[in-house]
Amino acid sequence: MAEIVIKNVAKSFGSFQALHSIDLTIADQEFMVLLGASGCGKTTLLRIIAGLETPTQGEVWIGGRRVDKLPPRERGIAMVFQNYAVFPHLTVFENIAFGLRMKKLPQPEIDRRVNRTAELMHIEQLLKRYSGQLSGGQRQRVAVARALAMEPDVILMDEPLSNLDALLRLEMRAELKGVLAGSKTTTIYVTHDQVEAMSLADRISVMNGGKIVQAASPVEVYRNPAARFVGSFIGNPPMNFIPATRAANGQWQVAGVTLSGPAGPDKLDFAIRPEDLTVAPGGLKATARVIEPLGAHTLVTSDVDGRLFRAVLDSDITVAPGDELSLVPKPDRIRWFDPETSNAV
């Protein structure tokens, strides 16, 4: 059992507040992704959990044990680093065996674990090599194998795929998901790549400015962003936002069209994902500006009420720059945000 509980953790570097009072619970065997742009504090949070950084305040609990005063080696964690950190003076075998030797395991057990994890990561034939003789992808595999061989309660991963090229990243992503699902460890995975986050996570914590904005399942984060930031950060192209004014109780005026929405304050922001729009009469009046055929779909960037507005439309549509379109939002996909707090309503 390795539930991770983070209570009121904050961290500042000098006058810079990197993390503001974070509370987060990660269930045993859960795959949690910390997602955010660079500088949002996600790596700092991971390093605090690992014990590589001391929090300015707050507590970290792993498996019912308070660990925030313990050194990394006593926390029952293993970590995969962004630059792999494969020891250059040791062979692949000795790299994977490194932590096992520190635990003073008997040699047969070390051999068994190294061979098992090497097989799992498909690097059996590389065990005698040095890191200088490995490609980036192979180094990545060694780093993961080294972490898995520890049979830790928790695996922490800091942007492990960000240094690989696009194709390799895709391949490793699928493989990591399979291997980690089989290992029954709790995983915390830091990335700035939303596709990676969506495809790997049981739950995503979206971070911004040293705070967790939303922690929920990938579909929930995508469909029901808790804040405007989540909607605009996740999804490519991002969510569209248009200011709306109250027409009547529960009726809202959006770019000349009346839509039903929540009862509430005088002003709200109307939001819709680009793929939740169809061309039909009676919709939002849009002037097409840029047409980008993407194969399966066509991305139309248009102008609605003087604002940039994107729609992902069926690729058999014929539209040219300057054309007038009427875009109808799917009613159940419309979201509303309070412009004051930027939170979902």
Place this chain on the structure above:
Amino acid sequence: MTAITTETDVPRTVESARSAGKFLFIAAIVLICAWVLVPIYLLLVNTLSSPSEVSGFPKTGIPSFDFGSIQFFLSFAGVLKALWNSLLVAVLTMILSIGIGAPAGYALSRFEFPGKEIFRMLVIMTRAFPLPLLALPLAVFFIRTGLDDTALGLAIVHTVLAIPFAVLITFSLFSGIPIELEEAAWTLGCNRLQAFRKVVLPLVLPGIAASAVFAFTISWNEVFAAAVLTIENRTLPAFLVQSLNVSPLHLKFAGGAAMVIPALIFIFAVRKYLFAMWGIANR
């Protein structure tokens, strides 16, 4: 027609200018190599000639491979002891400067802490001072503490000379080891010391050895402080400089060769690190 000839002529001119440039370039390299090597060669010629040839005239520039000068040098009273003293002082300097400098280099490369800049200033400041002059006040200090005319006393002065290099070079060596490697070792069950021993040390050892050789060379070559601080226990440079007026030519040249040859070996040993060391030591 004219247009065509100019067109074909222009590339030809560039071509010939280029090959002329290339010739000059190679000539310059050969010239500089000769400028460096010929004087050393001439010293070796004198060393490998008999004492009478050394003071004879004119010289042929070709060694007779007579070991008379070397024999004379080695059997001259005090030479072997001076060689031994030089070695002793240089080894002590090497141990002291790395032993004291490397921890400081590690601290500078791995930690942010108040006072770091003050320490850096202290180290950099040493460069603005003519360090051999330290021998003057320290001569008094050493007499009081019983370190006068000892290998350790001189090694201490040489360590002051070598320490700025040791600190800055080891700083650059440690900075070249990604901190992630150490952190990985911590997460894999090491404490700080174990991670240093098992990961950092094997990786920096060749560089540390190079900077140790550098410290050795600094001490091996130092003349002024050695001449001021040693009387009975002279190092080789101190011995040579003190007996310049009284010693015959062949003794001087054999002594010079005894100083030059180890230096050639040292530079050869650390050649790979020369540039890395200086590149960052000057930041």
Place this chain on the structure above:
Amino acid sequence: MSPKALPYLLLLPATVFLLVFFVYPFAQIAILAFSSESGPTLRHVQTMASHWKFGSALGWTVLLAAVVVPIQLAVALSMASIVTKLKSGRNTVLYIFSIPLGLSDLAAGIVWLAIFEQSGFLNSMLVGLGVVERPILFLSYQNVWVIFLAVVLAEVWRATAIVMVILVSGMGLIPKEYYEAAEVFGASPWKRFLKVTLPMLRPSLQSALILRTLAAFEVFAVVVTLGGSTLPVLMGETFQWQFALQDRNVASAYALVILGISIAATLFFLRVLRVPKGATI
């Protein structure tokens, strides 16, 4: 042990060592130069300044630095440019170029003594070529300028290597793109050297110049080897007062003079070649 204390613990030996054997002794020098049994005094400084050799020692030392350092800089710049252009054989050439780096000034003095002494190689060559009839006594007290020239040659021969090494590693830090950009905008090789290499090399030039100028003020063994006491220099006079004349106080006063011109030179180069904030590579 708290992790906060660790860096200080690691710095402690070096700090204590430098305080005891560097800061304190230099304070001692100042005290020695100005003290006597009967309190503070300017006597030693006056003794030094009124001695007939002081002026010429100071003059020769400064002149030597003023001649040697610019030559070294020019030669080292050419050497460094050659090395950075080399494609094959670069390591061998670099090794040969940097050999003198490991030689002491005493060894360099002896090497050039083999060339300049009366039965030396220069005379052998001149007589062999029929330029002169009998060997010339180059290094005599009547030929102080020849001694000066020999010292300059020996110093340039020995200590240009260190300047070259500093400049080569400095040039290694300049990204190639800048040269390519300059070339695209039509700069000739010479212009590229003037407008790209030199300005970007400023930090390396600065440390090389400081290092070499200070070392030139400390010149000692080369001069003694080649010229005995014919060519007086500050470091040699310091040695004389300390040893032959057994007067520590005057020797310290000399040391203060060397220290003074060293600090002045350092400040001068720091100021002249300072790199504006944010203009680093």
